[in-house]
Amino acid sequence: xxxxxxxxxxxxxxxxxxxxxxxxxxxxxxxxxxxxxxxxxxxxxxxxxxxxxxxxxxxxxxxxxxxxxxxxxxxxxxxxxxxxxxxxxxxxxxxxxxxxxxxxxxxxxxxxxxxxxxxxxxxxxxxxxxxxxxxxxxxxxxxxxxxxxxxxxxxxxxxxxxxxxxxxxxxxxxxxxxxxxxxxxxxxxxxxxxxxxxxxxxxxxxxxxxxxxxxxxxxxxxxxxxxxxxxxxxxxxxxxxxxxxxxxxxxxxxxxxxxxxxxxxxxxxxxxxxxxxxxxxxxxxxxxxxxxxxxxxxxxxxxxxxxxxxxxxxxxxxxxxxxxxxxxxxxxxxxxxxxxxxxxxxxxxxxxxxxxxxxxxxxxxxxxxxxxxxxxxxxxxxxxxxxxxxxxxxxxxxxxxxxxxxxxxxxxxxxxxxxxxxxxxxxxxxxxxxxxxxxxxxxxxxxxxxxxxxxxxxxxxxxxxxxxxxxxxxxxxxxxxxxxxxxxxxxxxxxxxxxxxxxxxxxxxxxxxxxxxxxxxxxxxxxxxxxxxxxxxxxxxxxxxxxxxxxxxxxxxxxxxxxxxxxxxxxxxxxxxxxxxxxxxxxxxxxxxxxxxxxxxxxxxxxxxxxxxxxxxxxxxxxxxxxxxxxxxxxxxxxxxxxxxxxxxxxxxxxxxxxxxxxxxxxxxxxxxxxxxxxxxxxxxxxxxxxx
Numbered sequence: 001x002x003x004x005x006x007x008x009x010x011x012x013x014x015x016x017x018x019x020x021x022x023x024x025x026x027x028x029x030x031x032x033x034x035x036x037x038x039x040x041x042x043x044x045x046x047x048x049x050x051x052x053x054x055x056x057x058x059x060x061x062x063x064x065x066x067x068x069x070x071x072x073x074x075x076x077x078x079x080x081x082x083x084x085x086x087x088x089x090x091x092x093x094x095x096x097x098x099x100x101x102x103x104x105x106x107x108x109x110x111x112x113x114x115x116x117x118x119x120x121x122x123x124x125x126x127x128x129x130x131x132x133x134x135x136x137x138x139x140x141x142x143x144x145x146x147x148x149x150x151x152x153x154x155x156x157x158x159x160x161x162x163x164x165x166x167x168x169x170x171x172x173x174x175x176x177x178x179x180x181x182x183x184x185x186x187x188x189x190x191x192x193x194x195x196x197x198x199x200x201x202x203x204x205x206x207x208x209x210x211x212x213x214x215x216x217x218x219x220x221x222x223x224x225x226x227x228x229x230x231x232x233x234x235x236x237x238x239x240x241x242x243x244x245x246x247x248x249x250x251x252x253x254x255x256x257x258x259x260x261x262x263x264x265x266x267x268x269x270x271x272x273x274x275x276x277x278x279x280x281x282x283x284x285x286x287x288x289x290x291x292x293x294x295x296x297x298x299x300x301x302x303x304x305x306x307x308x309x310x311x312x313x314x315x316x317x318x319x320x321x322x323x324x325x326x327x328x329x330x331x332x333x334x335x336x337x338x339x340x341x342x343x344x345x346x347x348x349x350x351x352x353x354x355x356x357x358x359x360x361x362x363x364x365x366x367x368x369x370x371x372x373x374x375x376x377x378x379x380x381x382x383x384x385x386x387x388x389x390x391x392x393x394x395x396x397x398x399x400x401x402x403x404x405x406x407x408x409x410x411x412x413x414x415x416x417x418x419x420x421x422x423x424x425x426x427x428x429x430x431x432x433x434x435x436x437x438x439x440x441x442x443x444x445x446x447x448x449x450x451x452x453x454x455x456x457x458x459x460x461x462x463x464x465x466x467x468x469x470x471x472x473x474x475x476x477x478x479x480x481x482x483x484x485x486x487x488x489x490x491x492x493x494x495x496x497x498x499x500x501x502x503x504x505x506x507x508x509x510x511x512x513x514x515x516x517x518x519x520x521x522x523x524x525x526x527x528x529x530x531x532x533x534x535x536x537x538x539x540x541x542x543x544x545x546x547x548x549x550x551x552x553x554x555x556x557x558x559x560x561x562x563x564x565x566x567x568x569x570x571x572x573x574x575x576x577x578x579x580x581x582x583x584x585x586x587x588x589x590x591x592x593x594x595x596x597x598x599x600x601x602x603x604x605x606x607x608x609x610x611x612x613x614x615x616x617x618x619x620x621x622x623x624x625x626x627x628x629x630x631x632x633x634x635x636x637x638x639x640x641x642x643x644x645x646x647x648x649x650x651x652x653x654x655x656x657x658x659x660x661x662x663x664x665x666x667x668x669x670x671x672x673x674x675x676x677x678x679x680x681x682x683x684x685x686x687x688x689x690x691x692x
């Protein structure tokens with residue numbers, strides 16, 4: 001019988017999403033070797049890196065981190081947090097350290113060993129590498145400019161070695177700047193001799209918390225157990241969530257451009273031979289994942305991200321009457337074209353949401369608006385297909401903070417969705433979200449009031465946004481955009497005009513740094529502290545120690561054409577009808593895969609539905625480009641994925657994430673063209689498709 005050799009818990013999808021403390025307490029009852037949480041991403045846009053602020057509310061992050069520290073005190077295991085403060089630059093990292101010091105003080109932590117790993121780079125260093133040719137583009141955008149780099153805040157994304165080095169030096173509490181999500185989990189496993197292929201794949205499944213479950217949620221815990229037979233098992237401490245082979249395999253595709261190849265600083269995770277299996281009704285596992293490097297030592301490389309300020313931003317939200325929308329052909333209208341530029345078709349719906357909180361204190365209004373938004377975005381409900389997120393946000397940051405005429409503070413998040421399942425279940429989802437907030441953050445509802453305004457084709461709301469570096473010009477330009485908008489003649493119509501939103505930033509850098517010597521000698525310094533509550537005494541500094549990871553790869557191991565769907569000759573068999581893709585699928589989701597790529601995952605109900613879709617010949621490169629309304633040159637690849645009966649399509653984004661004209665910052669609501677797709681069925685498939 002296989003023996004368990006390692007156990008790790010992922011607290012949640014991102015520190016600040018909120019998770020039940022009881023889930024973590026349940027997760028550690030059987031012992032745990034590490035407690036880990038990813039705390040950020042580039043996914044929400046460049047603002048958080050450029051401005052050095054957190055996406056998540058401080059109280060929410062503090063509550064989540066306190067749960068983790070309390071669990072660490074019980075188990076004696078290391079507590080690891082990466083991409084601190086969202087973007088992982090020094091400003092973000094210091095914000096998280098202040099939160100941690102407050103938690104340490106409240107819990108009276110004494111003689112705690114802390115390691116802080118920095119990830120920010122001096123722009124001058126990056127400019128030298130730019131001129132030396134050491135930067136490799138990771139997509140079509142952004143184009144490099146020396147002047148823009150000089151104005152940027154820049155971070156490098158660390159792999160496993162800095163975290164391993166901190167652990168080897170005895171750190172109990174690790175705070176890492178910008179980090180590869182997977183490395184946060186894989187580092188300790190590789191350090192303890194677990195096969196890198198298994199360690200990296202376990203990390204990929206864990207990094208979003210319970211999102212890999214059924215139903216999925218980033219606001220809950222997930223546990224992985226590693227066994228000496230080379231397998232790993234996943235289970236959720238919450239009894240309402242299941243881990244199945246399908247849910248684990250489907251999540252293995254998440255936020256990745258290729259279904260089987262995932263790129264990390266140390267090499268490539270290859271999932272082509274991975275097996276997914278069930279242990280029981282609530283637990284599922286993996287085995288045979290491989291981690292490979294090139295013939296020589298893998299050329300260590302790290303991803304660089306840079307953000308720069310482009311101006312102040314002013315926003316207005318104006319409810320208009322349905323009959324007046326035709327006079328605004330280029331406007332972004334919640335309820336009509338807020339998710340995609342094309343208006344909704346006949347028989348379709350777009351639901352716009354204005355999530356607003358008001359309070360006597362600004363912090364209280366912001367907290368409640370963020371909590372409501374986060375739970376609505378990630379709430380997992382029965383029948384959910386768009387598992388990457390329920391809402392599209394046109395703004396980054398998505399929250400607008402302002403003072404009303406009566407002196408009360410307001411916080412407002414505009415959002416929208418075309419997900420028919422979410423819209424159908426919205427009343428129930430809204431009620432459940434309010435219950436969750438009341439249970440986990442009762443003080444948030446006690447200190448602020450809320451309302452959620454629903455916009456639709458019959459009750460549309462226009463969003464106007466203007467950016468300028470000069471405040472006076474900004475006001476003049478915005479006024480010129482707002483004045484022609486006809487106000488709704490309905491009583492109590494929604495209106496918010498000429499509010500200064502958060503400043504606007506853009507991505508200035510999203511490239512690979514290939515100077516191995518610079519990475520090893522300069523990047524990711526580790527600073528050690530002895531913590532006595534809030535008082536931290538610096539005790540030393542060290543450099544990460546590097547070594548080879550994984551096995552030597554063949555050309556086939558890193559062949560990006562692997563599993564690519566090709567244009568097949570049309571079948572001579574007679575088409576016997578068609579079926580909507582949404583009826584044939586468990587999951588149809590879109591999601592950013594970096595700042596300049598978008599990936600679509602379709603997970604089918606059954607092998608028969610999957611085969612029928614492949615047999616239809618709709619998913620080869622040129623045809624899927626036409627379906628998605630992009631040029632064939634934007635298609636990175638269209639792939640078949642046998643282990644989970646899925647099709648993956650990855651494309652170059654038309655604009656970088658959170659650009660000024662953005663409609664869907666996270667890219668999580670771009671799947672409606674696929675949901676509407678009808679699949680032609682040929683005679684041999686007709687009797688097999690599970691939904692017929």
